Amino acid sequence: MTTTNRGRLLLKNSLIYVLLAIGSLVMLVPFAWMLSTSLKESYQVFTWPPKWIPDPVKWVNYKTAFTSLPFGQWFNNTVVITVLSIVGAVVSCVIVSYGFARFKARGRSFLFILTLATMMLPDTVTMIPKFYMFTQFGWINTFYPLIVPLFFGKAYFVFLLRQFFMSIPADLEEAAKIDGASTFGILWRVILPLTVPAIVTITIFQFNDSWKDFMQPILYLSKPELYTLTLGINFFKSQNNVQWNYLMAASMVTMLPSLLFYFIGQKYFVESITLTGMKG
Helix, strand or coil, X not given: CXXXXXXXXXXXXXXXXXXXXXXXXXXXXXXXXXXXXXCCCHHHCCCCCCCCCCCCCCCHHHHHHHHHCCHHHHHHHHHHHHHHHHHHHHHHHHHHHHHHHHCCCCCHHHHHHHHHHHXXXXXXXXXXXXXXXXXXXXXXXXXXXXXXXXXXXXXXXHHHHHHHHHCCCHHHHHHHHHCCCCHHHHHXXXXXXXXXXXXXXXXXXXXXHHHCCCHHHHHHCCCHHHCCHHHHHHHHHHCCCCCHHHHHHHHHHHHHHHHHHHHHHHHHHHHHHHCCCCCC
């Protein structure tokens, strides 16, 4: 590579990094404002020009926000729903996608296409039928509508895991069969260890879906003691004379688990896109 070409490449990469840095800063402005507001006195929230650094810093806003309303109970409700939803989605989608990837059954391709076709249905189309069905089950004002459907699979997760399973050489399973392993033994001891990146990926997706979900809880939960964090914050915002510094403090705490969960699983998230399932 000539000196001129090397210089052009360096200039091009430098411009790309500068643009990405500027874009990142722009995207972080709302987060910075929310963090700043959560630490301000109420009268400082809408001052002009905006005061980005609170003076004094009011860490007590977080305590006040979570003691003025039952955010602790709403936090527990959200954790229960999220954890059980993740368990249901992972268990069901792993089993279904492994069947689609490996079992030679008549009609397998048709069933897989039918599964993918459900992704084309907007949630608004199925909202009323599901509400009617869950009403007949007596599940309104319970967590069942938010948890049980996940134990029957999720089309996008099935597709993602199936593609990952198909990238794993069948020779590994044949070797395990020769050693006397059963189908579930192969899945548990051979396939799942190689599928950790994909499983972490669908775990992150399902965590975000359940943790920040607003539409389904507002449909099925009307009792305040059953609220999730998203419903609780919306209830807090609807109060007269809402204190925006307390609202931002509650929003910060609600958002942090999603950020932490992503950064912890970021390595596996990237691997799920780049790896084929073979190690070494």
